[in-house]
């Protein structure tokens with residue numbers, strides 16, 4: 001396809017994400033979770049299960065190495081975490097606030113809330129809000145982990161390479177363990193679950209519905225897991241609660257492998273794709289990035305508190321802690337997209353690539369040269385590190 005043909009088939013922001021202005025609060029809030037009471041949700045996955053008769057193990061050495069690593073770094077969510085720890089959810093909120101707003105002594109934010117439902121709020125109300133937010137955040141981690149469980153089971157079926165099937169099978173076990181430990185933490189240490197966020201569910205549905213095996217990788221391994229790795233890293237740094245800290249440390253050591261699996265596999269596959277095929281991947285990455293950003297408005301929390309959040313959004317957007325958190329969430333995604341060639345694929349000579357411009361619009365392009373996650377998993381393997389210490 002010639003460059004001109006690609007240009008004419010390009011979709012606008014409106015066609016990709018349903019709105020032209022990224023910050024259109026009304027459009028973001030119009031997407032809601034529809035059926036909160038159902039216990040199951042069916043999505044058609046539109047894919048053939050692929051057998052391969054090429055059993056040559058190690059034909060892709062980097063994937064084979066990852067598979068061997070995964071086998072030796074398994075852990076047990078029931079017995080390797082200190083579940084007897086007494087957890088104080090209020091303490092967690094205060095620590096999070098102190099980390100995101102250095103120097104702040106109060107949970108009451110420094111900006112003007114006059115004329116909003118928050119005008120009369122004091123320390124107690126913000127503490128209650130913080131606990132809801134924490135609960136919502138960890139619940140979305142849990143739902144995202146189930147998304148990863150289903151996606152990697154799908155990858156086992158659809159990827160045509162034996163080394164990738166082997167590796168993905170280990171990831172299925174990892175993701176089962178992650179769903180298990182987040183659910184247990186919410187049920188036994190916090191106040192139970194929030195339903196899946198509307199934007200996260202929409203994204204997970206889009207990823208599962210796509211028939212192309214590499215889109216499962218891009219959506220899950222690069223975008224959702226890249227964001228999770230950054231979010232877990234921030235939470236791990238800011239919490240001193242020993243159970244959550246250890247849980248996140250072990251989950252991250254698995255997640256670093258998962259993102260590496262995505263980067264290593266797609267790097268090979270994208271080398272064969274045409275400019276128009278790469279453009280579809282760029283658009284999918286952008287759509288995923290926007291859905292994940294929208295999810296951090298945490299609209300279900302405001303609904304539960306029976307507060308109309310729309311008039312609050314301009315105020316919430318001034319919160320420096322929130323701005324920093326939202327940007328840092330993309331600190332793994334942007335360098336990984338760069339490594340895959342997605343930032344600048346199809347760029348006119350001397351010009352910027354389409355995805356680079358979108359990430360500029362989202363104010364996250366500054367992360368492009370941070371470490372990518374192709375090799376980071378060795379350094380993040382906390383399970384192996386603990387075993388080496390215990391055996392020394």
Ligand SMILES: [Fe+2]
Nearest residue numbers: 145148175178
């Ligand atoms: Fe996971």
Ligand SMILES: [Fe+2]
Nearest residue numbers: 148225255258
């Ligand atoms: Fe994962």
